[in-house]
Amino acid sequence: MELFDFQVITSSLPEFWRGLLMTLQLTGIALLCGFAGAVPLAVARVSKNRWVSGPVAAYTYFFRGTPMLVQLLLIYYGAGQWQWMQAAWEAGHPVWLLFREPFFCALVAFGLNTCAYTIEIIAGAMRNTPHGEIEAAKAMGMSRFKALQRIVLPSALRRMLPSYSNEVILMLQGSAIASAVTLVDITGAARNVYSRHFAPFEAFVFAGLVYLVLTFLLVGMFKYAEGRWLVHLAPRKATKRKEAA
Amino acid sequence: MKKTALLFAMLALTAGGAFAKDWKEIRLASEGAYPPFNITAADGSLQGFDVDIGNALCAEMKAKCTWVKQEWDGMIPALVARKFDAIIASMSITEERKAKVDFTDKYYASPLALIAKSGSPLRPDMASLKGKKVGVQRGTVSDNFATKYWEGKGPELVRYAKQDEAYLDLKSGRLDAAFADYLEAYGGFLTKPEGQGYDVAGDRLFGKNAEEKGVIGEGIGIAxxxxxxxxxxxLNKALAAIRANGKYEEIRKKYFPMDIYGN
Incomplete structure (x- = not known):
């Protein structure tokens, strides 16, 4: 046996390519939906009214407190188990029919999961808004909503970038569990190749490399974004400090 | 049969020389998710036809056997990596697998079958399955057969890590049919309460020609x-012995009403 059989990889490139597209679609759409939901829910999360913040806290507690794989299996196999759901599928109900598709189930699980984490990231950044900025906004006569819209949210969404980049990368890696519900993502392709050629080393080394490259690109994107939007928080250069003194 | 048994007996005798390792402790592996052949019992132990056969062989060889539970996907690599010494997990003897491991003589044989709702018009051929979703367990003979003859030609193949998951999706309506080993489907699904209302659709596939037979395999052996x-x-010697002394038939009757050894 060779140390690394390239033939295994080259003959499976189309399958890996389709797997890559699947991974990108899954993580991309889940992250977009999760983020869109997280912004208003984060505002609710920091509300002083328990009736507003409580349900959001319960939601994030549940989704951060259980593994994403468990959530995915619950949605996919759980949904398929109920008689009324099966009946709805046979009747062709337009909404419930979506839960028959593994892609949609994975999207729901991933979207809800990343949304929960993103809420806490944004809420944390909002709580860390310097008091002086809020006092200044009040002194300017801004209403609570205006202060949220002009001061708190823009600042929090910038300061969340470093921790959000972690969430995005974890989401990309986490999407590897999609193969548990028959989706052929990068990991699913690797599993197929592995079982066809009995070559776990080749299949998973290649899959790992693909994830590595994707992560590298994401890190680069976030570095660029931080350079653009967080530059005001970076330490000043030594020469400037001297001038100031 | 007799000739090979004799040959192996002679081999065993000659192997009794200076370098032969006398196998008195054997680690056997099975999956535990392929009823009725190998099942994980409520207490976590392995049970089923494979396990009973394995224990009978060990008793015949007067060897001490321990069972290891191993995921199907990593079965052959784990054997090669010395995690255990033999696989008794209803593994079909195929050319692909023979490139990596040796097999004993078959200990049973089984055709492939398409499982669908009772009275379904589906048949295990490309034309009938056009546009239908067919579930297979990844890396099994049914997967290999479907991949080779059907992939991209009509049926949409959906691959599962476990056979049970394919049946779950067949029942929920996500799949139109499951394509599996007939005996496994018989014992693990069709004769169980979950499998009520489901049946074999069309003929069972034994392999029409030499090429198909090569894919479906010569039977199920120990790797x-x-x-x-x-x-x-x-193991071959012990297998011949339990076939001859009735122990094999005793175990077979516990699980199946029909012969599963073939010719």
């Missing part, structure tokens, strides 16, 4: 590392 020729020989 052993290529190095361990003595173990293969000892």
């Amino acid at each position: 052993v590392r290529k190095k361990d020729k003595e173990l293969t020989a000892q």
